[in-house]
Amino acid sequence: MVHEFIRRSVNTPASSFRVGLDGRAFSSPAAGVRRYVTELTAAMIAIDGSPELVAIGAGRDAQVPHGVVRIPAASILPTNLGWSIDGLPRACRRAGLHVFHAPAYTAPLWGVRPLLVTIHDVCYARHPEWYPYHSDPVRRAFYRRSAVAADVVITDSEFSRREIQAAYGIPGERIRVIPLGVGAPFGTAGADTNRTELRKRTMLHVGDLHARRNIGVLVEALALLRADAQMHDVDLVLAGVDRGSLATLLTRADALGLSGAIRAIPDCTDDTLADLMRQSALLAYPSLYEGFGLPTVEAMACGAPVVASNAASLPEVVGDAGLLVDPRDVRAWRDALSAVLTSPERAASMRQAGLARAATFTWNRTAMETLAVYRSLGRVQHADGRQEISQTS
Numbered sequence: 001m002v003h004e005f006i007r008r009s010v011n012t013p014a015s016s017f018r019v020g021l022d023g024r025a026f027s028s029p030a031a032g033v034r035r036y037v038t039e040l041t042a043a044m045i046a047i048d049g050s051p052e053l054v055a056i057g058a059g060r061d062a063q064v065p066h067g068v069v070r071i072p073a074a075s076i077l078p079t080n081l082g083w084s085i086d087g088l089p090r091a092c093r094r095a096g097l098h099v100f101h102a103p104a105y106t107a108p109l110w111g112v113r114p115l116l117v118t119i120h121d122v123c124y125a126r127h128p129e130w131y132p133y134h135s136d137p138v139r140r141a142f143y144r145r146s147a148v149a150a151d152v153v154i155t156d157s158e159f160s161r162r163e164i165q166a167a168y169g170i171p172g173e174r175i176r177v178i179p180l181g182v183g184a185p186f187g188t189a190g191a192d193t194n195r196t197e198l199r200k201r202t203m204l205h206v207g208d209l210h211a212r213r214n215i216g217v218l219v220e221a222l223a224l225l226r227a228d229a230q231m232h233d234v235d236l237v238l239a240g241v242d243r244g245s246l247a248t249l250l251t252r253a254d255a256l257g258l259s260g261a262i263r264a265i266p267d268c269t270d271d272t273l274a275d276l277m278r279q280s281a282l283l284a285y286p287s288l289y290e291g292f293g294l295p296t297v298e299a300m301a302c303g304a305p306v307v308a309s310n311a312a313s314l315p316e317v318v319g320d321a322g323l324l325v326d327p328r329d330v331r332a333w334r335d336a337l338s339a340v341l342t343s344p345e346r347a348a349s350m351r352q353a354g355l356a357r358a359a360t361f362t363w364n365r366t367a368m369e370t371l372a373v374y375r376s377l378g379r380v381q382h383a384d385g386r387q388e389i390s391q392t393s
Contacts, residue, residue, distance in 0.1 A: 017051035019374050020097040022088065023058025023070065025104045031208075031241075032120065032294060033104045034063075035270075039183055040103070041065050043367035050371060051098070051378075056091045057083070071095055081142060084109050098378040101370075107146040114377035117150035119143075121160050121291025121313075123212060125167040130211045144168055152373055154178050156292035159313035163291075176373055179292070179317075181363030185274040186298040188355070203236045203337065204280035204304070206273060206295035207287070209264075210243035214286045214309070214327050219249055221333040223256040231341060236284075239265045239276055277302035281347070282340045285309060286327045293317050297361050300354030305347050307336050321357035322350065 025037040044050045045067035055064050057073035064070060075087025089108040092100055100108065102117045124131050125140055133139075147153055147168045153175045155161050161175045203222070207213055218236060225231045238246070246264055253262050268276070277283065283299035285308040293314050296306050306322035308314045315324055323336045340347050 017375075017378060018054060018095070018097050018099075019051045019378075020054045020056050020071075020092055020095055020100045021068075022102050022104065022106075023055035023062065023064070023073075024083070026055060026062035026064050027059050028104060030104070035294065036118070036120070036180065037103045038063060038065060039181060039363045040367055040370060041068050043181070043183075043363040044371060047364075047367060047371065050367075051374060054095055054097065056095060057087065080106060081138075084142075084146075088112075099374050101374070102146065102150075105143050105146060107149060109145065109149070114151045115149060116152050116154065116373060116377060117146055118154045119147055119160070119164055119291075120156055121289065122163050122167045123289045123291075126163055127212065127289060150174070151377055152176060154370065154373065156180055157313040157316050159316055160291040176369075178366055178369045178373075179361055180294050180297070181361050181366045182294075182297045182301045182358055183363050185271050186277070186301045187274070188278070188301075188303045201234050201341075202280045203234065203282055203284045203341075204239065204276055204299070205236065205284055206239045206277070206299070207285075208240045208243050209238060209245040209249070211245060212287060212289045213245070214288045215245065215249055216252065217286045217327060217330055217333055218284050219253050219256065219258065219262070220330040221337055222253075222261060223258055224330065224334040225338060225341070226258070226261065228338070231338065234281075234341060235261045235263065237263050237265060237276060237280065239268045239273060241266050273298070274302055277304045280304055282307055282337070284333075284337060285314070286325070286333065287311070287314065288327050290314055290317075296322065297358050301358035303351045303355060305340050305350035306354060307333075307340060319357055321353040 025033050028034050041053050042065040044053060045065055053068045054071055055068050056071045058064050058070050071091060073087045073091035075083045084106055089111040092108060092112045099114050099116060100112045105119055107115055107117050147170060153164060153170060155164055155175060155177055156179060158177055161177050164170055164175055165172060205215060205218060209215060222236050225234050277299045282305040285293060285296055287309050289312045291313055296308055296318050299306055300321060306318055308318050308322055308324055309327035310324035311327050318324060325332050325336045
């Protein structure tokens with residue numbers, strides 16, 4: 001690993017303090033990664049005295065916030081591993097960075113210091129049974145190498161901090177917990193008050209459809225709900241990309257007599273998601289494992305009551321603003337969902353609690369706390385007490 005630093009005075013203006021980010025994150029196929037890096041950098045740009053942000057290797061189609069500088073980069077190896085071995089380190093050395101931030105698990109494998117890596121969760125390491133792909137052992141090794149090499153790891157929750165420590169043995173003092181935020185278009189503004197009937201009867205799940213999301217429990221609970229004559233027309237909307245679970249879910253739904261009761265929306269814009277959250281009776285989120293669970297906060301910001309799993313980070317994030325349920329107890333899910341669907345008073349109380357809870361999660365806070373990490377990493381403390389900004393090369 002190359003460690004070469006060019007010293008600069010600590011009085012260097014903020015505008016000359018340069019932070020690089022892996023620009024591919026702005027067009028990541030993972031919606032949560034795109035949301036994180038886009039919202040984070042937009043919030044940073046809005047803060048007076050923020051450093052210059054550089055998106056290295058951002059594609060032409062990437063939605064990069066105004067004010068973030070794009071720097072092209074190419075690799076002779078057209079893979080994620082090749083990018084981290086070749087294209088990204090070379091581009092970082094040319095860019096004159098003071099800190100490099102890898103916002104999505106993988107980092108340059110040599111020559112880039114100081115190095116900050118964001119790890120949203122380590123479900124792939126803690127539960128590899130959910131990722132039975134032939135290349136997954138390589139991915140897990142790559143993720144481990146990136147985490148262990150980082151000077152600082154940022155994660156979204158105390159739950160994820162503990163999981164990262166357990167998975168990689170990284171000391172707790174090298175892991176910073178910085179919660180995510182919620183921003184536009186998620187909020188109550190723009191709600192269509194003429195569609196209250198949809199709010200009464202539609203349950204919503206937001207997120208890619210795969211095993212750890214545990215959506216089968218919602219299918220089973222929906223069958224129990226519709227057996228009640230008062231709730232025979234309750235339906236379920238699944239907003240998220242299918243990662244291999246949808247066919248099984250629909251087959252089970254047909255076997256339970258739920259044909260037509262479940263609708264999948266695989267490709268949603270943020271505006272569409274926000275509208276679905278405003279119009280639905282509740283957000284149902286039975287996930288077995290989340291590093292944060294951003295849809296729960298976004299739904300609360302839109303005024304949707306939240307019924308979520310009591311597993312992983314979700315109790316930490318949802319708090320007492322929602323109903324928390326054992327993710328494997330179908331009857332408990334039926335009872336919790338019924339409690340919201342049949343009681344306007346309870347639903348209204350949960351909406352108010354959710355709005356108050358969501359207001360505590362802001363991207364400005366996320367940006368401010370992340371900037372503090374950048375500044376601490378970008379300074380070198382000398383024995384005589386002088387601090388200088390270090391530049392990667």
